[in-house]
Amino acid sequence: MYLYPITFYIFSLVAVISALMVISARNPVHSVLFLILSFVNASGLFVLLGAEFLAMILVVVYVGAVAVLFLFVVMMLDINFVKLREGFLQYLPFGALLGIVLIIELGILFLSISFSENSLTKFVQSPQINEIENTKLIGQVLYTDFFYLFQISGLILLVAMVGSITLTLRDRGQVKRQNISSQNFVDAKNAIEKKKVKLGEGI
Amino acid sequence: MNSFSYLNDLIIPGSIIIAQIFAVLMPVLISVAFLVYAERKVLALIQLRRGPNVVGPFGILQSFADALKLLTKENIIPTNSNKIVFLLAPIITMVLSLAGWAVIPFAPNWVIADINVGIMYLFAVSSLGVYGIIMAGWASNSQYPFLGALRSAAQMVSYEVSIGFVIITVLLCVGSLNLSKIVEAQQTVWFAIPLLPMFVVFFISALAETNRLPFDLPEDESTLVAGFSTEYSSASFVLFFLGEYASMILMSSMTVILFMGGWLPPFDIFPLNAIPGVIWFVIKIMFILFLFIWVRGTFPRYRYDQLMRLGWKIFLPLSLLWVVLTAGFLIAFDMVPNSL
Numbered sequence: 146m147y148l149y150p151i152t153f154y155i156f157s158l159v160a161v162i163s164a165l166m167v168i169s170a171r172n173p174v175h176s177v178l179f180l181i182l183s184f185v186n187a188s189g190l191f192v193l194l195g196a197e198f199l200a201m202i203l204v205v206v207y208v209g210a211v212a213v214l215f216l217f218v219v220m221m222l223d224i225n226f227v228k229l230r231e232g233f234l235q236y237l238p239f240g241a242l243l244g245i246v247l248i249i250e251l252g253i254l255f256l257s258i259s260f261s262e263n264s265l266t267k268f269v270q271s272p273q274i275n276e277i278e279n280t281k282l283i284g285q286v287l288y289t290d291f292f293y294l295f296q297i298s299g300l301i302l303l304v305a306m307v308g309s310i311t312l313t314l315r316d317r318g319q320v321k322r323q324n325i326s327s328q329n330f331v332d333a334k335n336a337i338e339k340k341k342v343k344l345g346e347g348i
Numbered sequence: 349m350n351s352f353s354y355l356n357d358l359i360i361p362g363s364i365i366i367a368q369i370f371a372v373l374m375p376v377l378i379s380v381a382f383l384v385y386a387e388r389k390v391l392a393l394i395q396l397r398r399g400p401n402v403v404g405p406f407g408i409l410q411s412f413a414d415a416l417k418l419l420t421k422e423n424i425i426p427t428n429s430n431k432i433v434f435l436l437a438p439i440i441t442m443v444l445s446l447a448g449w450a451v452i453p454f455a456p457n458w459v460i461a462d463i464n465v466g467i468m469y470l471f472a473v474s475s476l477g478v479y480g481i482i483m484a485g486w487a488s489n490s491q492y493p494f495l496g497a498l499r500s501a502a503q504m505v506s507y508e509v510s511i512g513f514v515i516i517t518v519l520l521c522v523g524s525l526n527l528s529k530i531v532e533a534q535q536t537v538w539f540a541i542p543l544l545p546m547f548v549v550f551f552i553s554a555l556a557e558t559n560r561l562p563f564d565l566p567e568d569e570s571t572l573v574a575g576f577s578t579e580y581s582s583a584s585f586v587l588f589f590l591g592e593y594a595s596m597i598l599m600s601s602m603t604v605i606l607f608m609g610g611w612l613p614p615f616d617i618f619p620l621n622a623i624p625g626v627i628w629f630v631i632k633i634m635f636i637l638f639l640f641i642w643v644r645g646t647f648p649r650y651r652y653d654q655l656m657r658l659g660w661k662i663f664l665p666l667s668l669l670w671v672v673l674t675a676g677f678l679i680a681f682d683m684v685p686n687s688l
Contacts, residue, residue: 147358201468209475
């Protein structure tokens, strides 16, 4: 079967190139679009790995919701491209340092530790992958062994949500609002008022 | 590597896949043409007009004539637009509205890709649909398309949330994300009956998701000229148009699979179950599409704040409540599907 490697190379090549374009594109909207492209290709790679649930969640959550709002914000901003370029050399050493640290860490991880002995799988008995579909697999692990971590991550999201609402919600006072229920109950009787106007006087 | 192994491993499976894709997409594209005709005819009947009646018998070839006319026109690209994104936007809309068909089961085993997460795939594809519109609005570099794109982005993200909860309600009753299994789970009763409120919520959200009236704020002609498609002409407009109607058919087939028993006949008795499943499937899709058109001919357009209120303050709490109620009901009466 040659289709599998061909699709793998297409997905990974496009993912890597678009990831490079994210940081090198001049226009920020193009950057976000390339980011979306690399997300989609990453989810394609997940599908090839047999992690189809993860792939779909990646598309639904990151591409379908997060990146839309991201694009929304970037499109609305009035960005001065020349000013954006100015800080490039200033931040370059710091960025390079971060990159090097990450590469060294990954190298240490891959060279010294073999995954079969020292990874999480030793502590958690996970079911065999090919026996059940991986949606059930994730459910079985997520709501049993990782239940508390799952609850804590939910709490973190809740705190973030409450925080962002309290930061942005303020009483503007002067804004006119409509009372929907009173609007719905409007009919001919209370919408129109008949008045007899006397000649030469007005209301 | 001899040529024989290439033939067996690459060319034959590859060409089988391509043939399957053609076998699904050609009927879809042709049915788009007839859907446009049906829409014009039904709207005309609602408004006591004749509708298209010149090209072909009963005007049945009108959509083909329109497509031919549009395709032979000049493709105008605005000078200040972002050209690549401008041309990419209609292509993305079209591709996404066709990509969803890969997992739709037309009858038992009549499906290109019978994947385990079929419904998630459909949800993902329909949530990507917003990109075509938002890119079109931005790349046109013009006020009306941009406003249309912003409206559409907010609208589609809002209604996706309630669609997600409706899907979860159905999944709780099925115990699988596979579309064929969702249909098979409705052997005894269609989900439209026990989950009637969710069926209504899903149908209305589908209207909003496909930017159909009464939620067509992104292309609201009385305030935004033609919304995101204002600057488009010729073939790129055709792609938008085709994409919009193909995603309408896709959403109605999703409704049919989730709530109306897909290829299953309404009752499992003799004259009904002798009819092939694919015919039932098509009849049900046509019924939902007729509802789409009927709604368009009947209701006035929503105001934007009312649209947002409906999505966030009514549908979201209602569907969330139904998820909890359904889960509680299934647990309380020990009816949780076995496969779960």
